[in-house]
Amino acid sequence: MPPSRKLTPSYLLHRQSGRGRVVWTDHTGARQQKLLPGPFGSPESLAAKARLELELVAPSSAAVTARNGVTVAEVLVAYLVHADRYYRDPDGKPGSEVVSLKRSIKPVRELYADLSAVEFGPKALAVVRQSMVRAGLCRSLINKRIDRVKRVFKWAASEELVPVTTYEALRTLAGLRRGRTEAKESEPVQPIDDETVRATLPHLPHYIRVMVELLWHTGMRPSEVVAMTLDRIDRSVAPWVYRPAHHKTAHRGKARAIPLGPNARAVLTAFLVDRSLTPDAPLFSPKRARDERFEQLRLGRKTKVQPSQVSRKKTNPKRKPSERYTAHAITQAVAIATEKAGVSHWHPYQLRHTFGTKARKLFGLEHAGAALGHTKMSATEVYAQRDSALAVEVAAKIG
Template sequence: MAKKRVPKYAHHKPSGQARVRIDGKDIYLGVYGSQESHQRYSELLGEWSRSNSEPIKDVKVRELTHLYIEHCKIYYRKNGEVTGEVANIKSAVRYLNQKFRNLLSKEIDTLKLEAVREHMIEADLARKTINCHISRIKSMFKWAANKKFIDKMVFLELTTLEGLKEGRSMARETDAVIPVPESYIAAVKEYVTSPIWTMIQLQMYTGMRPGEVLQMRACDLVMSGDVWEYHPQSHKTQHKKKLRIVHLGKHAQELIKPYLTTDLQAYLFSPLKGRAEYTSKNYRDDAKAFVRNDRRRYSSQGYYIAIKRACESAEVPHWSPNRLRHNFATNVRREHGIEAARVLLGHSSAVTSEIYAEVDIESARAVIAKIG
């Protein structure tokens, strides 16, 4: 009997469509890479799998990783867009594929998973990153067991591999995250564009995560009273149904006002404005700024790289925008206590009642009114 092969999500380049071949017939799924095409592929794959009376037992590692990533593109979504976790999963399974891509998935055991982990150590990944990547690989095998691609005992064996302990492996340890020295922040001012510098200052005044400041829009602002509110359209704990309100004092408001326009849906900080400023400063007068049409706002990577390059130009140690939250937290905790810092950063411990939530918000507004 011929071996059953898993139908693959493929790109039909002449038409730009995604397609899958099932039982010798090509089925077109929609625009290649779109959410609709991945959703349709997942549905067809499920139907195909159920139509086969016997579970698929000979899925190779490269095929399994392909199928799992397609599943993740549907599962890990927020506001209709794929989240960053998919990129993390791709990075994790890449190391597995580099070692065992042609091996059958059912042949992966703890010794082989340890070999993958050693491969990560040789690639100089940090210990915490390695542990997260190994957990992602285990999750893939759990999914595969539920889909009957492998026997559940394969997954159960992999769960017995413990994570790397601090100081007990050759994996690189990372330094504790500390606030950015104020001199390092001030040093990059002349090497970044106005939108980038404004976002840096906003993080300092509000404790926003980089992703939150990048996606600011006028329609997400409540501009009434002494303290404004910003409700991010997407945030880290959204999938847990947690409320995230960023409070904006007078200094933050003054930073935002020049970027407000009549287009309430537009992102406040546009790469087009930043690129135009950079071009006028560094090129001839008639030079035109080029920005891709889909760059309506800065990406997290673009923001990170802009700061990195500015640090290099200013000849100061590189720092990440994520660390600016630590600056804010340190200042708030010193002046107003740890509870104020917890509320303003959007952290929570246990599920609280609506009454406590209201007290938290009022407390946050009072602190921000003093900080600015």
Template sequence: MSKQPIPQLRYHTPTKQHYVWWNKKRVHLGADPAQAELRYKRIVAELASDRDPFDGHRTAAGAPAAPPAARTVSEVLLAHYRHLKAEGRDRSALHRAWQAAAAVLARHPALPAAQFRGPQLKQVRADLLARPELSRTYINYLTRCVQRAWAWAASEDLVPPEAAEALRAVEMLRRGRGGREPARVVPPPAGWDGVLSELSRVTSAMVQVQALGGMRPQDVCRMRRGDVSTGPHEPVLFPGTARPVTAFPAGGVLVWLYVPREHKTAHLEKPRAVALGPRAQQLLRPLLAGLGPDDYVFSPARSLAEHGRGNRFKRQGYATCYATRQYAQLVGRAIDRVNAARVAAGVPVEDHVPWWSPLQLRHLAATVVGDEIDREHARALLGHSSQDVIERYMEQQLGKAGRAAAECG
């Protein structure tokens, strides 16, 4: 018999969920009393057989154990979510994994994981298709989240390999085969920069640097001093390699380089360096002064201190770096304040600041460079490249990106 105490089945009134306490954490077992009772009995049975019911594939003593045949879908999804969290995945990735798990649990909460195959996954996808706020591409992403969860579970011997293979055989939705098509992201409308006067010096520079460099919001939010090369004698390494890159002359001016430590295509081993021209350098130079290598360039604490409002962001991460959602909220609220002031002054509606989001600034940079130079230079500035070898990237792409930054950024 396990030395671990048997947890009691409890009921959480605010969430209407049954749960047990385990390792000082509340583990939910579902809202349905019958299903919660079944899961609770399975937990007690695994404790009686000297297994840790929440570890997935190891006994309480730490030795490998054969997976229980009756392991449910919810247990596999919970184990996979904890695996992602232990890996240090970012909050958005965890949110999408949880959203995919919730869609599965809404239809098959107590189904044995080994019996969750292609037809069951298609039923879950049909439920997602019934939600008009989800696009076809996002539904495909959630479907792949479930497939990856079962592939991981098979590698951990939590489900039979054929279960993961059956889910992998489900094809993604193609255009015209169901689901709402995602809206195309376009550059912000004319007059978008009317909001800059309402932003603080830090956030105003943040918006302009993103637009000039053609960066994604997460790239500009996570910019650190040590990731920016401001001269030929200040090398910055591509993440995961020993290959340095430095600022270089292009078009008669020195172009700075920013190499993000993390970016969207890092898992594909694609290099990414952002070329920063004279206008972006003028905005960044006062912000870089006095920073250490690991300090964030655009700090919410500095922005609030300039307004004499202290630091309201006490949670971990908020005091040193803007979150992308927080960045978008700052822009949206500033637009609302500007337009409210114009309404009070009797300014016509057509002269109000149009609504836009930081996601559109990257497309603005592509449009400007494409119009003033050509589409090839716009592609190089944004980092869109079919080459995944660093040497070719440095020789071909950075040269074009440097010219684009020298003339347009």
């Protein structure tokens, strides 16, 4: 994708016609110009100039100009430029939605890149969907990716790159229904039992073990635990409260407060012993973890350090440890640890389901929803499974 350029249109006189013209450089570096109505300097010409300048700096103008015969590939590129600007976290970094979007539109590009966007209809979208089925994707994921493709054409219609009828036609393609498609079903995420978690913990690196324990005791998301900093934890109240700077529903104006109970506080307190951290620094840093590990190895060394081994750091290493862990790093570490522990594989997000199920069993659905940070009980139903023991109790008494 070509880098976006700052558009600097110039208002010039067209000597042959005496009309005004605007000259600019587009996002590809090509020189563009347009003649304006009315004589040079007239109110009509200046109004058209102002309108064109606004169109040029609009988010879509740097990607592609609306015209007849725009191809599917051009629409996809235009939307990617828009998405790269729109789906960013408060730090200005691209969000995960951009990655998901690229995966969703890949089969569209491979199958229909050169097709006129106006001709891309429900049957073509159905072919794209069938390619996803053949690729072995599950039904729910296919429906999500097809919805993203529809979103691309909805945006294209709003930018007048395609007629609204093109998007409305795509909407008529219904999603795949359970039991009525050859696409496989995804396995529901289940809570993980405590014994499996305890068996896994000793095989995790220290920093990741602490994060996993916090996930276990709080039900927070992996993306929230990797972003923890001291200045976001209120330790003046009981229990402590962690308020993530960025979270899943922050863009909707929702606040997120995660209470840290006795178990979570004990884990965090033990981790902070003998560690001096700046308030806004990540609590869990791969770089700091590596430095601490090297220091422990050096202290435990029994032989004298040779002069050539005092510092073996590369001047410009290709891979440098980052300042903050990613959720994917926790997933990888857990996968390796479960294999070492000889237990069944589990995913860190299952700890959120475990926490929600425990909360529901002890306090009810509403308490579980509050603990997980949900505003709708329908979301809590996904994370907090019903306790089958309750059904057995009912059957024993009135069945």
